[in-house]
Amino acid sequence: DGGITQSPKYLFRKEGQNVTLSCEQNLNHDAMYWYRQDPGQGLRLIYYSQIVNDFQKGDIAEGYSVSREKKESFPLTVTSAQKNPTAFYLCASSIGARVATNEKLFFGSGTQLSVL
Amino acid sequence: AQKVTQAQTEISVVEKEDVTLDCVYETRDTTYYLFWYKQPPSGELVFLIRRNSFDEQNEISGRYSWNFQKSTSSFNFTITASQVVDSAVYFCALSEAGDDKIIFGKGTRLHILP
Numbered sequence: 359d360g361g362i363t364q365s366p367k368y369l370f371r372k373e374g375q376n377v378t379l380s381c382e383q384n385l386n387h388d389a390m391y392w393y394r395q396d397p398g399q400g401l402r403l404i405y406y407s408q409i410v411n412d413f414q415k416g417d418i419a420e421g422y423s424v425s426r427e428k429k430e431s432f433p434l435t436v437t438s439a440q441k442n443p444t445a446f447y448l449c450a451s452s453i454g455a456r457v458a459t460n461e462k463l464f465f466g467s468g469t470q471l472s473v474l
Numbered sequence: 475a476q477k478v479t480q481a482q483t484e485i486s487v488v489e490k491e492d493v494t495l496d497c498v499y500e501t502r503d504t505t506y507y508l509f510w511y512k513q514p515p516s517g518e519l520v521f522l523i524r525r526n527s528f529d530e531q532n533e534i535s536g537r538y539s540w541n542f543q544k545s546t547s548s549f550n551f552t553i554t555a556s557q558v559v560d561s562a563v564y565f566c567a568l569s570e571a572g573d574d575k576i577i578f579g580k581g582t583r584l585h586i587l588p
Contacts, residue, residue, distance in 0.1 A: 362518075398483065398580060398581075399580055399581075400478070400565065400577075400578035400579050400580045400581060401519075401565070401578040402578075403575060403576075406574070414574070416575070417575075446517070448517075448518070448519065450519075462509065462521040462524055463511075463519070463521065463576070464521070465511075465518045465519040465520070466518055467516055467517045467518040468517040468518060
């Protein structure tokens with residue numbers, strides 16, 4: 359079945375530690391996104407990528423980094439610079455190479471990150 | 475600036491009742507797109523509907539219906555004869571043509587009580 363796979367489902371981070379969240383898609387979509395969801399809040403865009411080896415900052419990119427070495431993969435690293443990383447992280451993709459604003463998004467099932 | 479307001483944080487209704495989720499948006503563009511997504515307890519958001527700013531026709535899909543009114547900048551979502559499986563968080567979202575972002579509202583948590 360085609361879709362987006364996020365792993366792990368739960369992740370714990372120690373102080374000063376970097377952690378990486380995995381996102382893989384087999385939909386052959388060009389664009390991929392990372393969103394952060396806090397309780398009672400909407401989704402906020404962290405980073406997005408339209409093509410391989412290219413990505414742009416979203417609204418809350420500070421303390422995060424990404425890479426897009428392969429079309430199907432868009433990992434997110436939460437660095438130690440992110441002081442409040444506890445949140446639910448959602449990866450998404452859309453068909454178009456350009457982030458066409460009328461495209462619907464396909465989402466993974468998310469990763470809950472908590473700080474120890 | 476674009477903005478999406480879902481004033482209802484949480485709603486509880488008894489099964490088989492009808493329920494309407496409100497969405498009010500702000501945009502300066504004449505071309506824009508509105509969306510509704512459902513987030514069940516499993517976590518992943520599921521696309522429900524997309525509407526462009528030039529199409530004000532209401533839409534019905536089974537028990538779901540959407541009322542788009544540009545005059546009041548609203549895009550409300552009604553579930554008829556609600557079922558327990560409708561329990562989820564529902565997000566309204568807006569994007570403007572030419573912008574790379576989709577702005578989400580804060581969501582409405584819907585509880586359908588058996």
